[in-house]
Amino acid sequence: MAECNLESKAFYNAIHQDVLIGSRCKDCGHVSIPQRLICRVCHSDQAEQIEFSGFGTLATFTVIYVPPTEMVEAGYNAKNPYCVGIVALEEGPRISAQIVGLDLADPGKIKIGMPVRKTVVERGPEDKRKKVLAFEPA
Amino acid sequence: MTKKLSRGVAVVGVGMSKFGAFPEKHSRDLFVEAYQELKQSVQNGFDPKEIEAFYMGNFSSDHFENQAHLAPIVASWVGLSPVASMRIEDACASGGVALRQAVLAIASGQCDVVLVGGLEKMTDLSAARVTDALALAADTMFEVPAGFTFPGFYASMATAYLDQYHADPDALLKVGIKNHENGALNEKAQFGQRISDVMASKKAKAAQKGLPIPEWADEMDFMKDPKANPMIAWPLRLFDCSPVSDGAAAVLLVSEELAQKYTDHPIYIIGAGQASDGALAERDSLSSVPSAAHAAAQAYEMAGLTPDDIDFAEVHDCFTIAEVMATEDLGFFPRGEGWKAAMAGETARDGKHPVNTSGGLKAKGHPVGASGVAQVVEMWKQLNGLAGGRQLTPRPTVGLTHNVGGTGQTCVVHIFERRS
Numbered sequence: 001m002a003e004c005n006l007e008s009k010a011f012y013n014a015i016h017q018d019v020l021i022g023s024r025c026k027d028c029g030h031v032s033i034p035q036r037l038i039c040r041v042c043h044s045d046q047a048e049q050i051e052f053s054g055f056g057t058l059a060t061f062t063v064i065y066v067p068p069t070e071m072v073e074a075g076y077n078a079k080n081p082y083c084v085g086i087v088a089l090e091e092g093p094r095i096s097a098q099i100v101g102l103d104l105a106d107p108g109k110i111k112i113g114m115p116v117r118k119t120v121v122e123r124g125p126e127d128k129r130k131k132v133l134a135f136e137p138a
Numbered sequence: 139m140t141k142k143l144s145r146g147v148a149v150v151g152v153g154m155s156k157f158g159a160f161p162e163k164h165s166r167d168l169f170v171e172a173y174q175e176l177k178q179s180v181q182n183g184f185d186p187k188e189i190e191a192f193y194m195g196n197f198s199s200d201h202f203e204n205q206a207h208l209a210p211i212v213a214s215w216v217g218l219s220p221v222a223s224m225r226i227e228d229a230c231a232s233g234g235v236a237l238r239q240a241v242l243a244i245a246s247g248q249c250d251v252v253l254v255g256g257l258e259k260m261t262d263l264s265a266a267r268v269t270d271a272l273a274l275a276a277d278t279m280f281e282v283p284a285g286f287t288f289p290g291f292y293a294s295m296a297t298a299y300l301d302q303y304h305a306d307p308d309a310l311l312k313v314g315i316k317n318h319e320n321g322a323l324n325e326k327a328q329f330g331q332r333i334s335d336v337m338a339s340k341k342a343k344a345a346q347k348g349l350p351i352p353e354w355a356d357e358m359d360f361m362k363d364p365k366a367n368p369m370i371a372w373p374l375r376l377f378d379c380s381p382v383s384d385g386a387a388a389v390l391l392v393s394e395e396l397a398q399k400y401t402d403h404p405i406y407i408i409g410a411g412q413a414s415d416g417a418l419a420e421r422d423s424l425s426s427v428p429s430a431a432h433a434a435a436q437a438y439e440m441a442g443l444t445p446d447d448i449d450f451a452e453v454h455d456c457f458t459i460a461e462v463m464a465t466e467d468l469g470f471f472p473r474g475e476g477w478k479a480a481m482a483g484e485t486a487r488d489g490k491h492p493v494n495t496s497g498g499l500k501a502k503g504h505p506v507g508a509s510g511v512a513q514v515v516e517m518w519k520q521l522n523g524l525a526g527g528r529q530l531t532p533r534p535t536v537g538l539t540h541n542v543g544g545t546g547q548t549c550v551v552h553i554f555e556r557r558s
Binding site: 008011032034040059060061062063064065066067068069070071072076078081082084085086093094095096097098107112132133 | 265266267269270273279280281282283284285286287289290293294295296297298301368369370371372373374416417418419420424
């Protein structure tokens, strides 16, 4: 378990340790990802850090043919597109992430609701590699 | 309790620059163009010294023009110094929020005459840098690192919408065709071409170069051709996306009791609403824009009207799916029915709920900070019977504007009426 820290950067510190963290409101039980101190449902400021299983389902997705600079630098373009989506974690909340390990030749064959699990992709130049959350078919 | 404005607010004149790509112009030049047209539109004229505040919508002159603190510069360029001038930034809703702040300034009694502006100069940057700059309207910590672009966000909403309602994706292409039809009748539009005109011009170009002339059965066939209309973010194609644009718009607001001094045909702002939201992933719905429904509910309640009372609307069609969702969020059609209405032509000029008679962001262009203000220009033209070839008949009485920031982190709605 990563050290309890409800500030935003702790999310990526945990990703670097291959752990997916969030928070649970101690008053109403609402679960958030990324973690946050103040509950958006009951406004309580009593939250605890939790760790997610990393399993979930694909809530929606797209395949991007015109990438932003960071993804161009990661090697993506119209001929080598990538999938990005929103994953509903089995604990409830949803998060945006790249979806890897899919055949993108016909995006119509990718199904909303398909089971996925957490993985990590590395991006950026050699001296500044960073780990980013991603999901792959489970 | 219903929230009413403490006193009424009227539009007494409007202006906009041509929208398009203008490499020789700075945003301030485009605003001067809009302001000059505004001056001409105020029937009895006005003394610039009467203007007490200038609210200016602009998303990112910092990135697009390497210029922050733009409002005082623009104010100076139209001779308004030392009037209070401020830039409002709420992504693509910057213009609509600037309008709202001006409405509140007049309603509060602090100001009687306020200038609202919106401007953006986007085309100086490369396409990739524009994509990067626009992405700053999303959460750069938890959304952008996933690889999302703005077409990508709306494409994901389209995927969710099409799946949830088993909708025909052709409905999105129909929205694009309709907005190009309207844009072709708007002399200020970036794309003054119907899709059939685009097809003819591509055929002519191919013939001129001695290349094989492409064959398309009809507009839908063209829209489905991956060469003519390439995929940007599945399922959205090039013609599902609003363009990168330069442009400016200006509106003069005055208190209701002063309106007749300036013009015999003011239009009145009778409803206003604004709402916010978190990142797309944390919303209960991925197939609608909840902040739009909240903002619309406030505006309808203030105006004492229902969606069926709205004769026409200018909605934020940054992408075709956004127009379909807007027509549901605003209550023109039930959830899951917006795509059918688009297919059936109900949002065309001769339909039950005309939407984006100006051509919308899609065809008119989308200079981000200007869009919410340019929507008011169309309100003025349609309500006053000045919309030329795209004029609705009978002349409408009540219109609505819907301006969205990001994927709906901000939405602002206004309702306008004429009384003459």
